[in-house]
Amino acid sequence: MSPGSGFAETPALDLAPAAQQVLRKGNYSEPESLDPQKATGVTAHNILRDLYEGLVGEAPDGTLVPGGAVSWSVSDDGLRYIFQLRRAASWSNGDPVTAQDYVAGLRRGVDAATGSQYAQMLMPIKGAASIVSGLAPPSALGVRVLDEHTLELRLATPAPYVLSLLTHPVCYPIHRASLNKHGAAFTQPGKLISNGAYTLSEWVVQSHIELVRNRHYWDDAHTVVKAVSYYPTENLSAELKRYRAGEIDWTYDIPVSQIDWIREHLPGELHIDPYFGLYFYGFNLTQPPFDNPDLRKALTLAVDRDTLLNKVRGLGETAAYGWVPPGTPAYEAARPAWADWTPAQRNAEALRLYHKAGYGEEHPLEIELRYNTHEDHRRIAIVLSYMWRKTLGVQTRLVNEEWKVFLQNRRFKKLTQVFRSSWIGDYNDPFAFLELLKTGHGANDYGYSNPEYDRLLAEISAQRDPQQRLQLMSQAERIVIRDLPVLPIYFYTTKRLIKPYVAGVVPNVMDHQYTKSVRILAH
Structure with a gap:
């Protein structure tokens, strides 16, 4: 099929929200894991950012904002951080999110038994080097609970980027009861309990991963998109055809061989940043x-x-x-x-x-x-x-x-x-x-x-x-x-096509996009 045949024109938009708030995104390859401490690829992290929330969050433009922690303070020497957690934060099953959950996630990130590729990234935290080297247990990590909603993080050396680092999935909290009960299977639908704006509904390998709104999320009242589906799309030409047929609203990438056609026919939908x-x-x-x-x-x-x-x-x-x-x-x-x-x-x-x-x-x-x-x-x-x-x-x-x-x-x-x-x-x-x-x-x-x-x-x-x-x-x-x-x-x-009716998308150099920040307009 030639690029210019057989597809309808882009529909007119209305500034009112669509009745059906469902977002469909191309996501390149099947994620290797939805375990926040083990996942390594961009495609997995795209999904994990919807499922979980770290101590520090990100605004649509990439600015660091309160996340699981509503505030924090830093000592004069830059080695001690105190985080005050949101008292309204809950897991997707209704359990409260506690400081111990964040401690468990960070310890799991450096635990050799986890095998996290990102363990080295946590080296600024006191004790991490010894733990990764097998010389100390994960409990020696410089993070501890001061009370149910207060967490202390101690660094071995100053790390000006540590707040940005805490937005990474390896630093996400873990629902300890679910992990203890299911082991490695805790990432499966029906078992994965998350603390972000969405929760895992369905995972059909090489077909799609569907997330639905987490009604227990502390800011669910301001979340508009009801469900988001991620589709593995390694064939970019096939992804473009699905986009033009209206099967997906957001591509992972675009086929370079068709860039001239895209620029001519879909200029308002092409985003390069x-x-x-x-x-x-x-x-x-x-x-x-x-x-x-x-x-x-x-x-x-x-x-x-x-x-x-x-x-x-x-x-x-x-x-x-x-x-x-x-x-x-x-x-x-x-x-x-x-x-x-x-x-x-x-x-x-x-x-x-x-x-x-x-x-x-x-x-x-x-x-x-x-x-x-x-x-x-x-x-x-x-x-x-x-x-x-x-x-x-x-x-x-x-x-x-x-x-x-x-x-x-x-x-x-x-x-x-x-x-x-x-x-x-x-x-x-x-x-x-x-x-x-x-x-x-x-x-x-x-x-x-x-x-x-x-x-x-x-x-x-x-x-x-x-x-x-x-x-x-x-x-x-x-x-x-x-x-x-x-x-x-x-x-x-970043190079992608986004339907004009997907509102709220803001480019940022890290390309961290959160579904909770967008909405679907009537069209």
Whole structure:
């Protein structure tokens, strides 16, 4: 079916609310889990933000606001936080939300038995390092109940971003009775008890996940959308067809191949905004040949990012030569000298390093490049492999894998050589990217380990002066650019179609969208 055939015009809008307050959203891939301490992907977190509420919440524009805590205070040294919880807050079964529930969630996040990929993110909390290392029990974490509605959080080192961090799912509270009764099955419909604006109604694998309003939510009176369904939509062309047929109201993404048609026919429904994220390729440094920095740099230099963006993307993305995306106020991002070279200069240096690494026309590099199912990932992989072959003579075999298999192979590091990757900042601070490359970090699928870099991260964590901290982070990013354990490609934008009758959507650099903030207009 051609893009322009067989669909009705966009209906006229009314400013009055629609009688049927149901939102239908494309959500790319099946979430790997709805366990807030275990979930890792953006698609899971999109759903978890509707199901749960952290101590700190977010306004539609991303501004931090009271969430499960109605207020908080901070000690002069920045190491002690006291949170006053909402006395009206309830779980979806009517149980009161208590300080112990938040303590249980945070302890579970650092417990080795949980296996959370985000345990490292909680390192600023006192005792977290020892717990993650297996040297102390989860009860040693620097968080404790002062009374049923008062919680104390103690930090090992100052962390100016800690309030933003507390909006992350790994910090969400846990309904302890449900977890104790059902174990890992507590995330299933009929068993999952949540404290956010919505609760889990139905989960049909590879079909949809439906949430309905949590009538026990403290602010339910101001929640308008009655139900929201999330649809896994890895095929973006199919998602566009569903959107145009009126089957979904909000796409996860858009197919780049049809951007011209979309801009012509659906300009008022296309939303492209900055996003605190990076698209890159990871190298497996734990095995030859990518333990060789010259080879990594050769492949990095041989990528013409501007050409790639013009041919494959063209949706407002910017070429990435560093590790930290723009979007953090006052941060001066690092930039390598070769970023300002001409393509010819970069290719010449790439070929020199390629030969230095022991490869050439008589002995070409043969590698596998893995990516998870997505038409844009495939297109980018094809273009990059062509650039490598044209400039260096590299022979690349593309391997497409389903999401869960892809993640598993990345983490075990046995089959991977080069693989697609991306990272979306979990809080708006450069450290959200820098900590990813720390030795032993749960998301360090690259096997990168540099004592100099680790020492610098420790210094950043202990630094109380904001300006000095920013300078140290820029210094750390320069080490990443020097060592190149990853191949930066471009900085993200969010790109989606939203029906005109979905009101209340506000762009923010973190792209944290809450269904409770929107409403459906009559149409």
